[in-house]
Amino acid sequence: MNSSSAQKIDNDLQPEHGVDQYLTFCLAGEEYGVNILKVQEIKGWSEVTPMPNTPEAVLGVINLRGTVVPIVELRRHFGLPSAEPGPTTVIIVVKASDGKGNVRTMGMVVDAVSEVHNIAASEIQPPPPIGEGSEKRSVAGLATMEERMIILLDIDDLMNNGVLGLLKEEDTDV
Amino acid sequence: MSMDLSEFLDVFLEECFEGLEVMESGLLHLDEGTDLEEINTIFRAAHSIKGGSAAFGFNHISEFTHVMETLLDQLRSGKRQVDQATVDLLLASVDVLREMVEGLKTDEAPDESRVAELKQQLEAAVNGDGGKSDQGLEEHAPDEKPEAAGEPRSLRIEIRPGQAMFQQGNDPLRIFAELAKLGELEVETRASNLPVLDDLDPTRCYLEWSARLTTSATDDELNEIFSWLGDECRVEIAPAEKSEPTGSKEADRKPEAAHAGEEKAASGKSAPKAEEKKSPSKGPTLVKSSAGRESSSIRVSIEKVDLLINLVGELVITQSMLNQVGTALMHQGGPEAEALLNGLAQLERNTRELQENVLQIRMLPISFAFNRFPRLVRDLSHKMGKQVELVLTGEQTEVDKTVLEKIGDPLVHLVRNSLDHGLEMPEVRKAAGKPEQGRLELSAQHESGNIVIRISDDGAGLNREKILRKAIEKGLVDEKEELSDERIDNLIFQPGFSTADKVSDLSGRGVGMDVVKRNINDLGGTVSIHSEPGKGSTVVIRLPLTLAILDGQLASVGQETYILPLISIVESLQVQAEHLKSVAGSTELYRFRDEYIPIVRLNRLFGVADGTDDLLQGLLVVVEAEGRHVGLFVDRLLGQQQVVIKSLETNFHQLDGISGATILGDGQVALILDIPGLVDLYYRTLNSPAALAANS
Numbered sequence: 001m002n003s004s005s006a007q008k009i010d011n012d013l014q015p016e017h018g019v020d021q022y023l024t025f026c027l028a029g030e031e032y033g034v035n036i037l038k039v040q041e042i043k044g045w046s047e048v049t050p051m052p053n054t055p056e057a058v059l060g061v062i063n064l065r066g067t068v069v070p071i072v073e074l075r076r077h078f079g080l081p082s083a084e085p086g087p088t089t090v091i092i093v094v095k096a097s098d099g100k101g102n103v104r105t106m107g108m109v110v111d112a113v114s115e116v117h118n119i120a121a122s123e124i125q126p127p128p129p130i131g132e133g134s135e136k137r138s139v140a141g142l143a144t145m146e147e148r149m150i151i152l153l154d155i156d157d158l159m160n161n162g163v164l165g166l167l168k169e170e171d172t173d174v
Numbered sequence: 175m176s177m178d179l180s181e182f183l184d185v186f187l188e189e190c191f192e193g194l195e196v197m198e199s200g201l202l203h204l205d206e207g208t209d210l211e212e213i214n215t216i217f218r219a220a221h222s223i224k225g226g227s228a229a230f231g232f233n234h235i236s237e238f239t240h241v242m243e244t245l246l247d248q249l250r251s252g253k254r255q256v257d258q259a260t261v262d263l264l265l266a267s268v269d270v271l272r273e274m275v276e277g278l279k280t281d282e283a284p285d286e287s288r289v290a291e292l293k294q295q296l297e298a299a300v301n302g303d304g305g306k307s308d309q310g311l312e313e314h315a316p317d318e319k320p321e322a323a324g325e326p327r328s329l330r331i332e333i334r335p336g337q338a339m340f341q342q343g344n345d346p347l348r349i350f351a352e353l354a355k356l357g358e359l360e361v362e363t364r365a366s367n368l369p370v371l372d373d374l375d376p377t378r379c380y381l382e383w384s385a386r387l388t389t390s391a392t393d394d395e396l397n398e399i400f401s402w403l404g405d406e407c408r409v410e411i412a413p414a415e416k417s418e419p420t421g422s423k424e425a426d427r428k429p430e431a432a433h434a435g436e437e438k439a440a441s442g443k444s445a446p447k448a449e450e451k452k453s454p455s456k457g458p459t460l461v462k463s464s465a466g467r468e469s470s471s472i473r474v475s476i477e478k479v480d481l482l483i484n485l486v487g488e489l490v491i492t493q494s495m496l497n498q499v500g501t502a503l504m505h506q507g508g509p510e511a512e513a514l515l516n517g518l519a520q521l522e523r524n525t526r527e528l529q530e531n532v533l534q535i536r537m538l539p540i541s542f543a544f545n546r547f548p549r550l551v552r553d554l555s556h557k558m559g560k561q562v563e564l565v566l567t568g569e570q571t572e573v574d575k576t577v578l579e580k581i582g583d584p585l586v587h588l589v590r591n592s593l594d595h596g597l598e599m600p601e602v603r604k605a606a607g608k609p610e611q612g613r614l615e616l617s618a619q620h621e622s623g624n625i626v627i628r629i630s631d632d633g634a635g636l637n638r639e640k641i642l643r644k645a646i647e648k649g650l651v652d653e654k655e656e657l658s659d660e661r662i663d664n665l666i667f668q669p670g671f672s673t674a675d676k677v678s679d680l681s682g683r684g685v686g687m688d689v690v691k692r693n694i695n696d697l698g699g700t701v702s703i704h705s706e707p708g709k710g711s712t713v714v715i716r717l718p719l720t721l722a723i724l725d726g727q728l729a730s731v732g733q734e735t736y737i738l739p740l741i742s743i744v745e746s747l748q749v750q751a752e753h754l755k756s757v758a759g760s761t762e763l764y765r766f767r768d769e770y771i772p773i774v775r776l777n778r779l780f781g782v783a784d785g786t787d788d789l790l791q792g793l794l795v796v797v798e799a800e801g802r803h804v805g806l807f808v809d810r811l812l813g814q815q816q817v818v819i820k821s822l823e824t825n826f827h828q829l830d831g832i833s834g835a836t837i838l839g840d841g842q843v844a845l846i847l848d849i850p851g852l853v854d855l856y857y858r859t860l861n862s863p864a865a866l867a868a869n870s
Contacts, residue, residue, distance in 0.1 A: 047842070048843075049734070049835075049842060049843040049844065049845065050734065050782075051822075051826075051829060051832070051845065052779070052780035052781055052782075052829065052831070052832070052845075053780070053781075053829060053830060053831075053855075054829065058826075060843075061822070061826070061835060061843045062843060063491075063837045063841050063842065063843050065488070066484075066487065066488035066491060066492075066837065067820075067824075067825070068820045068821075068822065068824070068825065068835045068837070068843055069825055070822075070825055070826040104824070104825045104826070105824075105825045106825055106826075164826070164827055
């Protein structure tokens, strides 16, 4: 409720029509971006409480000011080589909505955040065919900024279908 | 317009259900003797349902209620005596009304034929022996004050003020001046009580008056004038001409009006004048009952309360975090550290009190769940031809609203079971040397942070032989197994178990008791039955007071801390090598008293790498899940504490064997174990070791 009204105000403040702001971050040398309206906050690395019998990419849960928030290791989720948390390692806390009115607060561990870019919808290319399944679905498109490629992620899809497997659960086994 | 109303519809529906409950419980009391106040309460409830439904345009409801109200009015005015048939008819009408109101909620049309049939019966009753004619129906129909029509009537008012009238600051002249405003007034003073001049005390009032008032004012307006007179003052208002219909009604009511200073104060504004019309002897009961029913309260949405509870939960966590920091600082010493610690101690007390009080908001007396039983027992015992006395105790015991809502159905089932299977027919009871009337007792009380509900009957008790035979037949237990009496009794909670010789309308379909047990387990509670052949049985339900916090036992496995619900722990013990057994080399069993219980290693089940693997080094926590004992193997036990339950589902999804999470004093998240789920998980992984390997 609050976030949607906040979103509305933010949209009104947008300087140009059709331009969205994206927060970019690094993951094993690749640069990814998420729509900044999906980001709740960025917090430093903290110890997580592991949860049993969850996908490998789910590290566990943390206490975010009284809310129990699951943490996803994006490197593992994308099948990238894992790395020890370093000084720049942060957790990006995002709000993923599953289209049924539920908004989940989840955290993702990334190597480092870089910056915020204004990217116009016209600058975004459709994603190339990258592999099969959920990873492909979660990529919203590609954009180029200062000669660098930014992989734009669809957070709702990434968290709900990719990590939680809400879609998969229905047709395959749990 | 319709938008505006829809906002209030929920409130209206809620009020309807409350009103229906009031009506039902009131009608049940009528069984035990006519009490004018009860009838008035029922009448008021019916009246507000009628008014509300008319405002929303639910004419079928308002029309139906109108007829009920007419009948109630006849009871109230004494034109009709309270009898079994009328009460039954009204109870049936309450049922139909409830169906209609529920129909509004679900958009289902009620059973038209039944509604019409009952309405006809009601109308017949109204117009029959007690009632008058169709036009009479209109006359004393809806309002509290049917006389309000504006037609002038003649009243005779007798005022016997009692000697203390002047001392209480009342001035008869002022009263007459007020009365004169309402219409034409003639006052006659009776001075027969005047003493001789020597004995006359000028501060006392010896006079009495008899007034004749022709007015179109309502009774309320009249009573308003007399409402300030003290207890001693008697005011009688009667119509001057008996022929007038409204008047005769007035006369039939207990006419000693307006002595009701105290009562009025106790029951507040909302109590209509009817209460004042009580004879003095009934005064005390009246004050009590009206105070209980109409206590002042506000309606707050449950979300707001839950938000408050959540926030206080955060506060408690923050407070315990600060406490730990404070304790660490204390070692550095200094006056500031001491001041800080004092402040923290105070903060702790205040937060605890705040938490208790906030949780209290969600608490409601268990009577909300118990209320339906007088009716249920009455109907069922009539149907079965049994004589049953229902005793309710501890109805004021408070419990969380959610728990209350979910415990209703299991309780109904257990009570039906007791009536059907437990209590015997009167002749059987007589033959067994017991009173013909059976006794069914429902009690609730708080016991160490839980609510304990007992349902006991003095019936035949459980037939152990039959239960055991059935259990063996169904393959629930092995023929050779030696079972304690208690074990046998509790077999009835196993799925698919029923010993009823024939399936009755009431119970005995064999789907009952296990559902009861599952529902109670879902609430984090336990249920067990104790029975004595020939003497009766008692079902004991133990439930947490609230679903928001939990009494937990902290246990560590490797680096991890888990929380076990204290309610499910039977015993914690050190593993002794001679009691360790294994089956087929894989399943580990432990001899616990005289049974073998499986050992569930939490570290393996949850894939905790650094947990102790040597059974002799750790502890075995014996827990009860679905009537079976299981030994949970953990490294160490830490403290016990109350934890605030946080759902994992909010931001993730439900996990097998985990019922939620909480935040410990150090800010870390700890998982709360769901014991039945955990045991299920254990058996599943036991059957497919591959699944375990894949998971961990």
